[in-house]
Amino acid sequence: MTLSSSKFPGVELLPGGSLVDLEYADDIVLFGEDADKMQSLLTTISNNASMFGMRFSPSKCKMLLQDWVASTPELMIGSEVIERVDRFTYLGSLISPCGLVCDEISARIQKARLAFANLRHF
Known part of the structure; x- marks a missing residue:
């Protein structure tokens, strides 16, 4: 459009x-x-x-x-x-009103922690 x-x-x-x-x-x-x-x-x-x-x-x-x-x-x-x-995710990236990258970095670190915690160790 x-x-x-x-x-x-x-x-x-x-x-x-x-x-x-x-x-x-x-x-x-x-x-x-x-x-x-x-x-x-x-x-x-x-x-x-x-x-x-x-x-x-x-x-x-x-x-x-x-x-x-x-x-x-x-x-x-x-x-x-x-x-x-106060914030939302657009195409996988965190958008916040302050526009700082630190919010996005923190969100990605948290996602990585969750993914790592869900891995099964053999």
């Missing part, structure tokens, strides 16, 4: 370059700096998906806020509110 960057500006990565979304298979991450624009983006994507017989499951959608100074927005898909989380 191609999103118009003029209607949905996303977030600025470099001067003159913005990022609206990341898409991989059925995983989508949306970026935005304004709650109203994010709600509009969610509604547009949801409506476009429904034209093809698809729908988003609000229980599988999450909202992560980074450097958010305004009151916590209430984004919705249809009549259901999207859950706000």
